[in-house]
Amino acid sequence: MSRRIALVEDDAAIRENVADTLRRQGYEVASYPDRPHALAALTSRLPDLAIVDIGLGADVDGGFTLVRELRAMSDQLPIIFLTARDSDFDLVAGLRLGADDYLTKNISMPHLLARIAALFRRIDVMRSPPKIEETMDRGPLRLDLKRMTASWRDQAVDLTLTEFWMVHALAKYPGHVKSRDSLMSDANLVIDDATITSHIKRIRKKFLAVDAAFDAIDTVYGMGYRWLAG
Amino acid sequence: MPEAPRARLSIRAKVVLVSAVLAAIPFVGYGYVREMENFLRTAQEQRVIATARAVATALHDRPRLLEFRADDDGARRRPGARAATQEIELILTGLRRASSRIFVIDQQRRLLAIAGSLRQELPAVPEPGGAWNWVQTNLLRPLWAQLLERPPEDFDDAIPEDLLSGGREVDAALSGVPASRWRPTPDGRAVVLGAAHPIWSGTEVIGAVVVEETTNSVLTLRNRVFEQLLTVTLVVFVLGAGTLLVFASRLSRRLRRLRDEAEQAIDARGRVRRAFRESGDGDEIGDLSRSFATAVDRLAEYNEYLERMADRLSHELRTPIAVVSSSLDNLRTRALPPDAGVYIARAEDGVRRLNAILTSMSEATRLEQTLRATERERFDLGRVVSGCVAGYTAAFPQHRFELRLPERRVELEGAPDLIAQLVDKLAENAMDFTAPGEPIEVAVDADATTARLSVSNIGALLPEAMADRLFESMVSVRSPAAKAQASGRAKSEPHLGLGLFIVRLIAEFHRGAVRARNRDDGRGVIVEVSFPLTATPI
Numbered sequence: 001m002s003r004r005i006a007l008v009e010d011d012a013a014i015r016e017n018v019a020d021t022l023r024r025q026g027y028e029v030a031s032y033p034d035r036p037h038a039l040a041a042l043t044s045r046l047p048d049l050a051i052v053d054i055g056l057g058a059d060v061d062g063g064f065t066l067v068r069e070l071r072a073m074s075d076q077l078p079i080i081f082l083t084a085r086d087s088d089f090d091l092v093a094g095l096r097l098g099a100d101d102y103l104t105k106n107i108s109m110p111h112l113l114a115r116i117a118a119l120f121r122r123i124d125v126m127r128s129p130p131k132i133e134e135t136m137d138r139g140p141l142r143l144d145l146k147r148m149t150a151s152w153r154d155q156a157v158d159l160t161l162t163e164f165w166m167v168h169a170l171a172k173y174p175g176h177v178k179s180r181d182s183l184m185s186d187a188n189l190v191i192d193d194a195t196i197t198s199h200i201k202r203i204r205k206k207f208l209a210v211d212a213a214f215d216a217i218d219t220v221y222g223m224g225y226r227w228l229a230g
Numbered sequence: 231m232p233e234a235p236r237a238r239l240s241i242r243a244k245v246v247l248v249s250a251v252l253a254a255i256p257f258v259g260y261g262y263v264r265e266m267e268n269f270l271r272t273a274q275e276q277r278v279i280a281t282a283r284a285v286a287t288a289l290h291d292r293p294r295l296l297e298f299r300a301d302d303d304g305a306r307r308r309p310g311a312r313a314a315t316q317e318i319e320l321i322l323t324g325l326r327r328a329s330s331r332i333f334v335i336d337q338q339r340r341l342l343a344i345a346g347s348l349r350q351e352l353p354a355v356p357e358p359g360g361a362w363n364w365v366q367t368n369l370l371r372p373l374w375a376q377l378l379e380r381p382p383e384d385f386d387d388a389i390p391e392d393l394l395s396g397g398r399e400v401d402a403a404l405s406g407v408p409a410s411r412w413r414p415t416p417d418g419r420a421v422v423l424g425a426a427h428p429i430w431s432g433t434e435v436i437g438a439v440v441v442e443e444t445t446n447s448v449l450t451l452r453n454r455v456f457e458q459l460l461t462v463t464l465v466v467f468v469l470g471a472g473t474l475l476v477f478a479s480r481l482s483r484r485l486r487r488l489r490d491e492a493e494q495a496i497d498a499r500g501r502v503r504r505a506f507r508e509s510g511d512g513d514e515i516g517d518l519s520r521s522f523a524t525a526v527d528r529l530a531e532y533n534e535y536l537e538r539m540a541d542r543l544s545h546e547l548r549t550p551i552a553v554v555s556s557s558l559d560n561l562r563t564r565a566l567p568p569d570a571g572v573y574i575a576r577a578e579d580g581v582r583r584l585n586a587i588l589t590s591m592s593e594a595t596r597l598e599q600t601l602r603a604t605e606r607e608r609f610d611l612g613r614v615v616s617g618c619v620a621g622y623t624a625a626f627p628q629h630r631f632e633l634r635l636p637e638r639r640v641e642l643e644g645a646p647d648l649i650a651q652l653v654d655k656l657a658e659n660a661m662d663f664t665a666p667g668e669p670i671e672v673a674v675d676a677d678a679t680t681a682r683l684s685v686s687n688i689g690a691l692l693p694e695a696m697a698d699r700l701f702e703s704m705v706s707v708r709s710p711a712a713k714a715q716a717s718g719r720a721k722s723e724p725h726l727g728l729g730l731f732i733v734r735l736i737a738e739f740h741r742g743a744v745r746a747r748n749r750d751d752g753r754g755v756i757v758e759v760s761f762p763l764t765a766t767p768i
Contacts, residue, residue: 011549011552011553013553013556013557014549014552014553014556017553017556017557017559017560018556020560021556021559021560021563024560024563084545084548084549084552085545086548086592086596087595087596087599088596088599088600088603089599104548105548105549105551105552106548106551106552106555106585106588108555108559109555109556109559109560110559179625195596197600197647198600219646219647219650220617220621221613221614221615221617221618221621221646221647221649221650221653223617223618223620223621223624223625224621
């Protein structure tokens with residue numbers, strides 16, 4: 001059974017390009033140019049994944065509204081924002097609405113496909129309890145590589161895919177400094193330094209929420225970040 | 231900048247100077263008073279002459295009155311003489327005026343009769359009360375007394391001998407011609423107007439009547455008019471100058487406020503610091519203030535437009551670039567002629583570079599957003615800088631970094647990540663203009679109040695005039711040729727001049743200031759960021 005992806009994007013060229021790419025990978029794609037069309041179609045049948053642009057034509061924040069409505073229908077539906085907007089504000093707003101990932105439009109198609117595949121893999125693993133655990137343990141940190149979930153001192157830390165990949169890249173070789181560039185490629189991201197910084201900040205906050213003494217991510221100024229084994 | 235005028239007169243001083251025109255009033259008034267005085271003198275003369283004529287007419291053809299006296303020098307002692315003299319004196323008294331003296335002489339210039347006195351008893355006018363009169367009596371009168379000569383009342387009023395023996399009017403009268411003359415009193419303290427008229431008996435002059443009056447009454451009148459004139463002038467001048475002063479002060483205060491407002495609205499780099507508070511006044515200054523406000527608003531809008539332009543442009547370009555890159559990605563999956571790959575690779579490289587440009591274009595705006603949300607923490611500047619430099623040494627082996635750090639900790643309050651970004655930008659900038667192998671000096675030092683971070687390199691110099699503009703958005707002053715020559719790096723990052731703008735934003739976030747100048751040895755450029763230290767380092 002092929003997976004069904006709903007693509008909501010106002011720019012026809014991008015819509016068709018992304019749709020073609022996805023179809024070539026065997027996904028079934030339904031694309032919509034605006035919010036009313038998408039909502040009408042998606043209400044009757046939810047897709048397996050929704051890829052939503054924030055600005056939909058004249059409807060500047062149409063994507064946010066649409067995702068809020070989709071979230072109201074299902075809290076299981078995976079949602080990815082694919083947008084030209086790269087401000088922190090939009091990123092935080094998007095992730096707060098319950099999107100699973102937030103990608104900017106300058107992502108390459110192979111990167112996009114990798115993320116979609118990873119997202120589906122995570123969902124699959126979550127649905128069926130895995131027979132073999134594939135985990136990576138770094139002291140109190142445990143990363144479940146199949147489910148792409150993280151826990152700290154046996155408490156779950158709710159990371160997005162991007163954040164999981166970044167933590168994974170850092171924790172793989174504790175003590176080694178990861179430059180921002182290599183973090184970016186590990187997380188299949190094309191973003192600037194400032195966004196990496198804010199991602200790291202968000203990750204720290206999430207860990208700090210479960211353990212106020214968390215200080216495993218060390219900033220090495222001018223070079224990058226490293227995971228402190230402890 | 232226009233050269234400041236050498237002599238600087240404030241508007242207030244100018245208006246007060248203009249009010250000096252009022253000082254012309256007393257001079258004009260003085261002219262009129264002189265005219266009036268002349269007129270009064272003429273009138274007095276006419277009157278005195280008329281009096282003399284009247285007395286003489288009364289004595290005409292009564293030679294006995296005079297003849298009787300003419301016989302003997304001692305005649306006045308005799309009863310008959312007394313009667314005659316009394317009659318003359320009766321006539322004189324009848325014609326006498328308050329301040330005039332009338333006397334009659336015979337041909338031998340002997341004084342026959344005299345009546346009246348030159349002295350004038352001024353009636354004491356009771357001074358009315360009230361503040362204004364107090365001012366008049368106690369302040370103005372003494373002041374005017376200094377300026378105006380008061381006619382004295384204690385002059386020598388004796389009839390001088392030479393008047394009788396050789397006075398011009400007396401001579402004339404005794405020879406039959408009426409005459410008048412102003413003469414000073416013997417002590418010279420007052421002026422006496424004398425008019426003499428012959429007394430006829432038939433065709434023979436038998437004596438003369440002399441009427442004398444001081445000019446004091448005219449002088450008194452003149453003085454009173456002068457006093458009033460001066461008082462009025464003084465009052466008008468004080469009121470006028472006061473009003474003008476108040477008006478001018480208000481005017482210059484408003485203009486000063488306008489100037490301060492205009493100066494504060496725009497900083498040295500032409501950026502709008504805060505909105506212009508426009509005035510609601512309905513006059514020209516109000517208009518000026520409003521048009522300033524409009525100009526500042528427009529400047530602010532324009533500045534904002536410029537600052538946002540990079541961001542908007544990058545945002546607008548992102549979608550078409552996404553179209554191109556996703557199309558290229560799709561194209562790659564198709565069966566293509568073998569030589570197509572190289573073109574796709576070039577197109578992808580172009581798109582990658584476009585993306586890098588867009589990212590750096592929106593970096594400043596994104597940084598401004600980040601700054602608004604950044605929490606401050608205390609950190610050691612030296613540690614951040616040494617970390618950064620260690621990173622560059624590893625990442626850019628072709629460049630030689632030299633680091634100088636202070637012994638003690640230099641604690642700043644702010645965001646270490648941002649400071650690292652600042653050091654990155656300074657280092658990038660230095661590397662862009664430094665030939666491989668030449669040292670790039672990075673130094674941190676601090677005194678009690680200020681921490682300084684400087685990055686200095688050998689390479690192309692700054693044009694002097696541009697030193698301050700370096701830290702504005704999209705200004706790059708060292709020529710790309712100099713840069714390419716120095717760095718030798720092909721396909722380097724696009725140089726949009728945003729790096730140093732970001733340095734400025736971060737420095738200002740830490741309440742610091744940034745300055746670029748050519749090195750003292752003239753071989754390169756030093757960029758120095760100074761931060762105020764909030765507390766003494768631990």
